[in-house]
Each structure stands twice: as C-alpha cells, then as structure tokens.
Amino acid sequence: MEGWVGLYVLAYLPNVMITRMVTGFADPVLGRPLTGLETLPASLLINLVLTYGFIWASGWHVHAHAVRLGRFRLPCPTRWTLLSGLGTGLVLFTVPLSLTFQGVSVPFIQLVMRGDVLIIAPLVDLVFGRRVRWWSWAALAMVALALGITLQDRGGLHLPPLAILTVVLYTIGYFLRLAVMTRVGKNGDLAVLRAYFVEEKMIALPLSVAMLAAISASGLGGQAGELATGFITVWSLPAIWPLVAIGVTLTIISVLAIIILMAPAENAYCVPLERAASLVAGVGGSVLLAWGWGMKMPRGAELLGAGILIGAIALLSLAPRWRREISKTP
Template identity: 35%
Template sequence: MDTSSHRRDLAIWAYAFGYFACYAPYSALTKALSSGWLQGMTRGISGFELLPATTLASLVGMFVFLTVKGWWRYAHRRTVFGLSVPSPGRWTFLSGLCSGAIIGTTTLAYTFDGTSIVFMMLLMRGGVLVIAPIVDAVSQRRVQWPSWVALGLSLGAVAVATGPGADWRLSLAAGLDLAVYLLAYFFRLRAMSRQAKSDDPAVSIRYFVEEQMVATPAIVFTLAVLALVGEGSVMTDIRQGFTDFFVRGRMLEEVSIGLLSQGTGIFGGLILLDHRENAFTVPVNRASSILAGVLATAVLSVWLGERGVDARELMGALLVMIAMGVLSIPTLTQARRARAAAGSPTPPVSGQGQG
C-alpha cells in the first residue's frame, strides 16, 4: 500500500471525528431550542420554524467550504449565457435532493415532543445499518456474513429500545419523518455505490461537490415556496421561521445549528464516499452519530436537568455499536492482510544472492 493510499484510508477516521464534533452540539442545541429549555425562553421554537434559518446558514456554510477548498473546479461544467458554471449530473442531482431531505428530516427528528434524542437516533441509525447490506446486494456487491449478523443486532437494538415497558412515544409526524429519512438514505447510498465508489479521489470529490450544490439550495427553495403558500399550521410555522428570525432573539443559536448541520453533512458525506463498501463506511458514520447522541443527551441532563440516557437506550446503543464492529471485520481483516503482504520481504531471484 503506497503512502497516498494509506493516508486516504486513514482520512475516514478524521472525518468521523469531525462528524462527531459537529453532531453532538448540533443535536443538543436543536433539542434545547425546540423544547424551550434555554434560559429566557418562554416557549420552544418548532422544528418547522427552525428550518428556514438553519438551512440558510447551512447554504452559506456549504458555499464557503467549497470555495475555501477550491473544489468547485471538480464539478462538471455547463455554459449558461456564455458563462461556464458548475452543473450536477442526473445522479448527483437526485442524490442531492435525497441529501436535502436527510438534512431536513434530521433537524426535525430532534424537535418532536416526548421523543428522546437517543431513541430517534436508534431508529434512524439502526435503520440505515439495515439498509447498508441491502444496497450492497442491489449494487451487486458481495454481502458477507458479518452484514447479516449486524442486521440481526440492529433489529435487536430497535426491539430493546421499543420493547414492553419502554417509553416509545412516536407521533405520526415523527414516524413520517423517519420514513422519509430512511427512504432518502436508500436512494442516496444506491447512487453513491453506482457513481462514486472509486479508487480515484477526484471522482468522489466531484460527486460530493455536485451533491452539495443541490442539497441545501433545494431545501431553501422548497421552504420558500411553502412559506409563500402559507396555508395550514406547518406552512405558517415555516413562514414565521423566515419573518420572525430577527425578533425571536435566538439568532446565534439558530445560525449555529445550521452551520453545525452543514458540518455533519460535509463530514458525513465524505465518510460515505470513501472507496470502500457501504458495509464499512456506514458503520463508521453511524458510530460517530450515536456516540454524539449519547453525549448530547448526557450534556442536556447535567446542564439543564433533563432526562438522561436510560438503560434501554444504552443497551440499544451498545447493540448498534457491536453491529458496527461486526460490519467492520471484513475490511479490517483485508487491510491487515494487505499491510502484511506489503511488509513481507521479496524472495530472492533464483541464482542471485541478497545484498
């Protein structure tokens, strides 16, 4: 394994730390703001009210990141009115729409009354773990036995967290949010497997840029249209999200949520675009977010006196972590064999001595 390939294989762990570092404050702040737990708040800000400000902040964060990195040059180009501009392909456009749906549903997931951060994470992360080997199978990638073992562990984690006696309050809105989240992840992972799982880093960066330039703008556009329609409680909340941003007195927190959300999108996307199979990259991604969720819940418990992580949720999180470890076995074993082979001395050619 050459030095550049080794660095690229190790980069996923740096991305995982970045994902964790963004996700913990993002989920904790979203829960606290939507529940009205912060000092001076007389009411919580609903998830749909939060979306306009947070997605606008995410849009700015996306543009700044891609500009600072100089990654716009990787995107395909199209001439518009004599100007060459970055343009997504068909698959990256669809994947960007799915990514946008994931961003929106993730923010909403932590705003539903009576549903804990860790419980929603178990459903969302466990669901994506189940999807990973299915996508590999559909993409005609060989699904090894650890994937099926991890599938059972993931389902067991959900069963433990939602079993008899558990607090499994899940409103219809939360259930729909979860369904959209998982469906979007299925199509996104499928598109990545088809177009971006390559040993050429430029291919992955191109996909990342084209997906990012669609995801957040698509959410902002959709929210703006819904705000203009303004019929019903949901659309009214979205309109208030745009119009009351400067009078709610929580500008710093809302902008922070948006920037942290974009951070999770950046680091999470780079993890999933790693050239290795979904059965490796998805566990790395999910492990980071579950650890972040447990930390966020613990911080809210100590800081604001809210309910901490209960035994069922800890057990469910532990099972998911074990599933992640099991899923990682084939790739880790292969990497160890490759390092051993690379370090083995080359046998001397017949008739020649060793210097």
C-alpha cells in the same frame, strides 16, 4: 477512517445539544421555546451559504461537471447527482426536524430512522453486485439489536403522524442517495468524491429550503405559520445565534459524512459506521444535557443500545485490520 468518524461525532454532538436546547428552553423575546419547524429555515439557509462558501474556498467546484456561460464556468449536476440531490434534500429536511418532536427522545427517533437505512444499505450493495463482508453483516445485526431493544422498551413504534412521515421521507431520501453513490462514486477517487459533493449539494440545499418555503407560503395549518416565523421573525431573536451554530455544525457534518459514505468499502460497512457514530452522538448529547441542564436522561435501554453501537463501531474499525494481519501471516 477512525479519525473521520471521531471528528464526525465531535461535530454531531453540539448539533444535537444546541437543537434540543433551542427547542427546549424559552427564548427571552418569545417567552417560549422555538418549535422544530421554526428552527429549520434559518439553520438550513445558514448551512446553504456556508456550504457554498466551502465549495468555493476549497476549490472543490473545479472537479464538478460544468457548463460554460461566456467567460463563466458554472457547476452542473449530471442526471445521477440530480437524483441524489433530490434524495439528500429530503434527508436535510427531515434530520433536524427529527430532533424536535415533543415527547419523543432523540436516541429513540434516531434509532428508528437509522434502522431503516441499515436495512437498505446491504440491499443496495446486493443490487450493484458488491460483496458484503462478515463484519459488515455483524455490525448490521448489532445495530438492529440496539433498535429492537429500544423499541421493546418503549412498547412498540408509537410516534406522532408528523414523526412517521419524517421517517418515511428520510428513508426514501437515503435510498436514492446510496444508490447514486454506489453507481457513480465509491471508488476512492477524491476528484469524484468532490464532484459528487458539489453537484449533490447545489441541488439538495436550495431544494430543502424551497420545500419549507412552499409549505410556509401555502398558509395551511399550524406548520405553515411556524415556518413563516422561522423565515421572518427568528432573525431578530436571541435564538438566531444558536441557529447559526446549528448551521455551522450541519456544514461540517455534511463534509465528514460524504467522506465516510463515499469510501470504497461496501455500503453495509460505511453506513453502519456513519449511522452508529451519529447515534452515539445523539445519546451522548442527551446525557450531557441531562447532567448539565436538567433535561431528561435517556432511558436505560437507550443507553444499552448506545453501548452496542459503540461495539459495532469498534468491530468495523478492528475487523479489517485483523483480516490484513491474518493475510500477512505466513
């Protein structure tokens, strides 16, 4: 598991950095940075194409439920993976957007969003009758402490309205996703994991793009105009290449995340491990941007929070080993 988490951090780090750079430095043609909404359509469309390519090239599609249309076998979600796809569509829509709010640091918005998920993770376990071990509760407490330190340092939860909506939609989406994972797939069976990934993504990715397209087509407010730029204009800008890189990293992250979250252990173990890793990547990316590109350094409380999260990852990695060693001792 540690290897998957390490790869996850390495994939998440450039995703955070490139997203902040695209939205923080001026595009040579536009003469200004892209907004968060302008980056979303292209990055999600690229993610969609690459994910479908991965599903086909890896052969994971053969594990999915399917229907026959003549000679063709077409993957088809169950009612449960359909529901999970709806939740994941919300997550895919909100995660990149959360990195782009002006005046809101990456570590802070990530702590707020991940904090909500950490609350629902053990609740899902309890609903489904899964045991939550002491190290999972301890890691949850450590991540909650990191969230509390950062919130207190910033004087409370003060976010723009769109950022608050983003947090709410993200939390709803993750609740649906965790509930379905626990219902159908956390049993260590690789075939089940692959089927879940295929069926979830075939719903979630088109849905997230469709949500953006609907807002763009509505013509209401500045958000619609920004999304129209993201669907049409951005493809001819120099910024398209960083957006391709964002789409590539999103694809890699999605594969690694499903491996971590679908592990047989309780959600109160898997979720803090995956969420803490993403938070560490967010803080690390902000530090690297400050050192190399003169962007704002994370606040001291955010760095302290990152240190606590690294401790949580270490605890989740080592505690199960300690338990196994103790159980072997005569």
